Amino acid sequence: MGLSRLEFLPPGAAQTFRGWRLTLCLAGGLVLLPAAMYWLVQAQETRRLEAQLAQLQPAHPVRAPLSASQQRERDIELKQVAAAVRQLNLPVTRLVKTVQAPRDVRVALLGLDLNAQQGQDGASVLKIAAEAETPQDMLNYLAFLNQQPMFSSVYLLKHEMNSNANANAPAHPYRFQLEAQWRQ
Secondary structure (H helix, E strand, C coil): CCCCCCCCCCCCHHHHHHHHHHHHHHHHHHHHHHHHHHHHHHHHHHHHHHHHHHHHCCCCCCCCCCCHHHHHHHHHHHHHHHHHHHHHCCCHHHHHHHHCCCCCCCEEEEEEEEEEEECHHHCEEEEEEEEECCHHHHHHHHHHHHCCCCEEEEEEEEEEECCCCCCCCCCCCEEEEEEEEECC
């Protein structure tokens, strides 16, 4: 019946170690007690320093609300900045290459106005001033621009014969203005 219980120490030896174990646990507890006290003191000191640091942090200043006139001025400034940014982001090189007339259309570009005005459907507006030798060249150039995928629509705003041209020239050139809407 000794098979159900396994003992490595003789029966009288277990009694002698019982008091010795208790003494060992108490001694270990006494050795660890100063370390635990030190840890508690350090935790309290850390909390105190964190609270002091939080008090020394600069408070986020509360900005006073702007008056109506100041708000209007701020809105105007923001619109001007937005317009300047739009102007800087224009694909000028691509626009200039797109509006250059093909060789078979005799048109001279006189000016481009890249105001970046917003037209219908959020499209930007490009105004083009040009001169053509014949009315047919003017119409061919208008048709050429309407075929460009960059432009959603191109309109002839006005045209006139240039009476200041050389009187000896066989035909007076046509000056015209176009408005092209394009998407960025």
